[in-house]
Amino acid sequence: MTQSNSKQDLLTYTVRLGDDAIILGHRLSEWVSYGPFLEEDIALGNVSLDFIGHAQMYYTYAATLSNEVGDKKAEDDFAYLRDEREFQNHIIHELPRGDFAYSVVKQLLIDLYNKHYIEELKSSNDETLSAIAAKAAKEVTYHCRRSKEWTLRLGDGTEESHLKMQRALDDLWGYTHEIFEQDELELRLVAQGIAVDSASLKDKWFDDVKAIIEQATLKLPTSEWAVRGGRAGYHTENLGHLLTEMQFVHRSFPGAKW
Amino acid sequence: MANSDLTEAELEAAFQEKIDSEQKIEPKDWMPEGYRKNLIRQMSQHAHSEVIGMQPEGNWITRAPSLRRKAVLLAKVQDEAGHGLYLYSATETLGISRAEMIEALQTGAAKYASIFNYPTQTWGDMGAIGWLVDGAAICNQVSLQRTSYGPYARGMIRICKEESFHQRQGYQIMIELALGTPEQKQMAQDSLNRFYWPSLMMFGPHDSDSAHSAKSMKWKIKRETNDDLRQKFIDQTAPQIKFLGLEHPDKDLKWNAERGHHDSGEINWDEFYSVINGNGHCNRQRIQHHVKAHEEGAWVRAAMLAYKEKKKKQYQVD
Numbered sequence: 278m279t280q281s282n283s284k285q286d287l288l289t290y291t292v293r294l295g296d297d298a299i300i301l302g303h304r305l306s307e308w309v310s311y312g313p314f315l316e317e318d319i320a321l322g323n324v325s326l327d328f329i330g331h332a333q334m335y336y337t338y339a340a341t342l343s344n345e346v347g348d349k350k351a352e353d354d355f356a357y358l359r360d361e362r363e364f365q366n367h368i369i370h371e372l373p374r375g376d377f378a379y380s381v382v383k384q385l386l387i388d389l390y391n392k393h394y395i396e397e398l399k400s401s402n403d404e405t406l407s408a409i410a411a412k413a414a415k416e417v418t419y420h421c422r423r424s425k426e427w428t429l430r431l432g433d434g435t436e437e438s439h440l441k442m443q444r445a446l447d448d449l450w451g452y453t454h455e456i457f458e459q460d461e462l463e464l465r466l467v468a469q470g471i472a473v474d475s476a477s478l479k480d481k482w483f484d485d486v487k488a489i490i491e492q493a494t495l496k497l498p499t500s501e502w503a504v505r506g507g508r509a510g511y512h513t514e515n516l517g518h519l520l521t522e523m524q525f526v527h528r529s530f531p532g533a534k535w
Numbered sequence: 536m537a538n539s540d541l542t543e544a545e546l547e548a549a550f551q552e553k554i555d556s557e558q559k560i561e562p563k564d565w566m567p568e569g570y571r572k573n574l575i576r577q578m579s580q581h582a583h584s585e586v587i588g589m590q591p592e593g594n595w596i597t598r599a600p601s602l603r604r605k606a607v608l609l610a611k612v613q614d615e616a617g618h619g620l621y622l623y624s625a626t627e628t629l630g631i632s633r634a635e636m637i638e639a640l641q642t643g644a645a646k647y648a649s650i651f652n653y654p655t656q657t658w659g660d661m662g663a664i665g666w667l668v669d670g671a672a673i674c675n676q677v678s679l680q681r682t683s684y685g686p687y688a689r690g691m692i693r694i695c696k697e698e699s700f701h702q703r704q705g706y707q708i709m710i711e712l713a714l715g716t717p718e719q720k721q722m723a724q725d726s727l728n729r730f731y732w733p734s735l736m737m738f739g740p741h742d743s744d745s746a747h748s749a750k751s752m753k754w755k756i757k758r759e760t761n762d763d764l765r766q767k768f769i770d771q772t773a774p775q776i777k778f779l780g781l782e783h784p785d786k787d788l789k790w791n792a793e794r795g796h797h798d799s800g801e802i803n804w805d806e807f808y809s810v811i812n813g814n815g816h817c818n819r820q821r822i823q824h825h826v827k828a829h830e831e832g833a834w835v836r837a838a839m840l841a842y843k844e845k846k847k848k849q850y851q852v853d
């Protein structure tokens with residue numbers, strides 16, 4: 278494998294991590310002024326800001342890498358000037374905001390995944406990715422604590438909240454499979470000690486999820502469906518609308534500074 | 536001597552003396568019912584303004600044109616939620632609950648700043664709001680750091696620390712636009728034109744027409760009059776507009792060397808009252824939005840409470 282191909286792999290991988298973060302951060306920001314009470318508006322905003330911050334770190338690094346492979350891009354070009362087919366986030370991040378239960382369960386599944394993922398990424402052979410992971414780790418710990426607390430409260434709260442949580446879990450479960458699957462590109466980077474071997478995280482993640490779900494008196498879904506394709510740019514219809522909104526101003530003024 | 540031994544008039548005299556000598560009134564102190572009511576009205580209106588004010592800016596978070604702007608705007612709107620929180624708690628020290636205040640907001644019994652009934656139509660409006668609306672709010676809030684009610688004064692000190700960041704982020708948006716492409720500059724001018732006059736209206740009617748002013752000044756709830764604060768804002772804004780290279784929306788604005796202030800054109804008070812009385816573009820939307828979020832969150836709040844009760848019982852059994 279040539280040096281430049283391997284750089285290209287790293288660039289793609291970094292952009293993917295940025296895509297996961299910005300799409301989720303954007304979704305979370307949709308909660309502003311819609312939270313169930315004011316304290317929660319602030320907390321959701323904090324989590325959103327964390328993900329937007331992670332996206333900025335990944336995209337900034339991607340901008341540097343893009344220069345090295347001779348296709349110079351700026352941080353914002355990745356967020357604002359790519360189309361739906363070019364985004365490579367895992368699908369779970371682009372799913373609609375939904376009601377509060379849907380957001381809580383979505384966050385729980387993702388936060389517990391990130392806990393293991395970021396921990397592994399800290400020991401990446403790539404110094405920059407490892408440094409980004411080290412910075413993100415503390416926030417991820419907070420996200421996990423928060424999501425677990427809400428899962429307990431709502432799962433074991435009232436009958437209504439329990440039902441809403443169970444429905445959300447059932448509706449989201451099928452999107453969790455692809456986050457543990459890797460394509461050729463990521464496998465090449467795993468072999469070089471750069472990318473996280475996400476398949477190896479599945480058991481740990483499952484144990485974590487199982488423990489909290491059961492404590493919250495909820496049931497793990499047993500249905501077989503699974504939706505895949507995010508890393509190949511094969512998305513649900515939600516993403517296009519999100520990008521339309523996110524990119525509209527930026528694209529209306531080509532070359533402008535903000 | 537216990538309070539009960541004093542007549543109402545004696546208590547009131549002692550209260551006024553305390554105010555005159557610049558001592559703060561604290562929640563446990565005796566205060567005239569009018570003072571308490573006046574404060575509840577003003578402080579809860581202030582809290583509601585912070586909260587309703589999240590909507591016009593929240594309207595652009597998902598469309599912010601760069602990641603940095605997105606993050607900064609989101610952080611700013613979050614601060615406003617925080618201000619709402621401090622102010623609700625400060626108001627609760629006067630013997631009213633947050634739930635009661637929210638109820639009053641939603642039924643229209645309590646008001647919020649009418650500026651938030653104006654729609655945000657362009658990204659430029661995020662610049663104009665941070666710069667002008669927060670700028671006007673700061674003038675008012677700086678003055679309120681010396682208000683006579685302790686919890687309110689301390690809340691203002693805390694809030695003012697964050698407000699300067701708000702105004703800066705707004706003005707920075709304006710600078711980028713004003714120095715940007717011709718289309719961007721046009722956007723900045725348009726936002727300035729739409730938000731300048733409503734920002735001046737934020738200070739309220741002229742002193743001669745203000746219903747609450749005299750008593751509020753005597754009790755030092757207000758420290759400076761509407762017109763004085765407005766003048767400060769006009770004076771500080773004029774050079775900022777010039778620096779941006781934008782046209783001043785007030786064609787009658789002129790420096791008056793004798794007064795050491797700008798003379799300015801008359802505000803369209805018909806518009807002010809018309810918007811307050813329900814003819815703004817967003818009056819209904821703002822309250823409906825608040826009610827919707829509140830109602831959609833009802834099951835969450837109920838579940839939280841139920842969970843807490845369960846845990847308490849378990850704890851007692853264990």
Ligand SMILES: [Fe+2]
Pocket residue numbers: 585614615618694
């Ligand atoms: Fe504020």
Ligand SMILES: [Fe+2]
Pocket residue numbers: 614615618694697698701
């Ligand atoms: Fe603020």
Ligand SMILES: [Fe+2]
Pocket residue numbers: 615669672698701
């Ligand atoms: Fe503010």
